Amino acid sequence: MTRGVRGRVPETLQLRGHAAPRGPEKRQLVIGLTPLTDAAPILVARDHGFFARHGLEVTLSVEPSWANVRDKLAAGAFDAAHLLAPVALALTLGAGPLECPIVTAMSLGANGNAITVSRALRRRLGETACDASLADPMEAARALGRAIARDRARGAPRLRLATVFPFSMHAYALRYWLAAAGIDPERDVELLVVPPPRMVERLAAGGIDGFCVGEPWSTLAVQRGVGSLLLPTHAIWSNAPEKVLGVTQDWAERHPATHCALVAALLEAAAFCDAPEHRDEIAHGLVRSGVVAAPLPALLPSLRGILLRDDGIAPPEPEALPEFHVFHRQAASFPWRSHAAWMLVQMLRWGQLEKPLDVRAAAAAVYRSDLHREAAELVGMSAPLADEKREGAAPAPWTTPGTLGPIAMGAERFFDGTVFDPHDVVGALARCEVAHPLVRLDELAAAQRS
């Protein structure tokens, strides 16, 4: 069931380059988005005139499901969409029910997700580990492993953990975290999907024991006294990618100047969103516009760089996490091809891809760092010169060379100390002790040509 929507083949994946400033081919655009804090740059671009400044008139369509965003983007009902980064890859490869080549010239930010468990489960974790150590992802996962072992010994049902979509960084971060502690996410727990706005009620009703979701839903669960925020996903992979601005390849080919203007406007909006003095205003905007149907106090903490963590008994303590949301600085807007390669390896690892593929070539076809640089140039912003990097290889802040000068980068680290080299995807997959791939390693190795 994975025939192409447009029947296009990968030969057309290379777009011709275009000299940036000329009038957009299309000025009135519809952008699809989902009710999450990290949709902020799109809303800000509309409400603070960044789209208008680039000659664009944008209508926003807030969608209740990722499936809607995907289908409407593929069907041409949207010009562009706030898309889970792995959905851009899955849609291009036909890994889900539809196949439609997507390109992205911009990441919409880093981090922003957290793992939250029921207060009851949090108290159980506290029985076998001291509270201070549970802030360490490995200690927390081991404590969870002990709870799972005890449940199994007494014949209790498996813990139910929810994410937002099978192709999502939430799912990959949660699975990565569990697997690093030897917990098989396919067998030892029950993973399921719950739409973000329903997470808190399902946790309260006992239908699930925990979830990994974007803000404001973890903070809301904590504030309602329903859940305990266990870990921000920043603790699993710091400064990890999250959403992208996705357009169909066909649309990008027909509207190169519009695409460039759109990304340029969003780059300016993302930079605006990073300023601490704008963060409260952003929270107000998201609530007032009806984009996020949650109370304002649920949006403020994460946008102010504050994490509310508790032990399942006492009220939560605020902790500083300045990188809870990073919209633009540290090259957070840049579509690193190594991000895409990492996600593709996770898709292989968990049996979401059935056929071998050239991972770096697939990443390069979707992640158009070249188009990003053109848009960045238009607004005088420096963009990284490299297309990819070794992920998780920066224990401390570092700098990367950029088109208009060096760019300050944040620390990038996987909690288990792994370094992901996009040139060695076969090795990366081979080293995964817990994995359920459908593709054989030798077949995968033979497919790596780029």
Add this chain to the structure above:
Amino acid sequence: MRDEHLRIVLIDEKPDRSDALERALAAEGYCVVARLSGRDDLRRRLGELAADVVIVDMQSPDRDVLEDMHRLHRENPRPIVMFVDESDSESIRAAVRAGVSAYVVDGAKDRRVRPILEVAIARFREFQALRSELDAARTTLAERKGIERAKGLLMAKRGVSEEEAYRLMRKMAMDQKRKLSDVAEQVIALAELL
């Protein structure tokens, strides 16, 4: 009976629409075995019901729950999103425009399911049309109320008769090439400012 073996489940929070769809399907010989809401544990219920086809309102966030079941074919039924004909993006557009999507559980053949989705698209469209008519009627009512209020304000402020107030607004509308209701809004906004 055209196909009594296909078990259809509707997920739609609008009871009047799902009533109509259920009736339309029954008239074609199809059987709706259950109507579920997002508050149900969909994974468990769909398994218990042995559903073959699931029709979902696109306004429901539960589409993503069904998408995930794709992954669970070993232990669960495996619903796959379907459009009338996947190779034809126009059919995807038709479903998207009507605001309905359908999932087919493993084994149910496209050809058997296609007419069901066509009925669903038609019903959803009908409701959309009804809704926009209602919206239009509501807008007209609201506009008429605004015009009445603006007329009252003009009568009070300028001490003119009702006909004179109406004539003034008509003239403003014609001079500014705007709708009468927009002029009324402007009059009300100005009055509120003062």
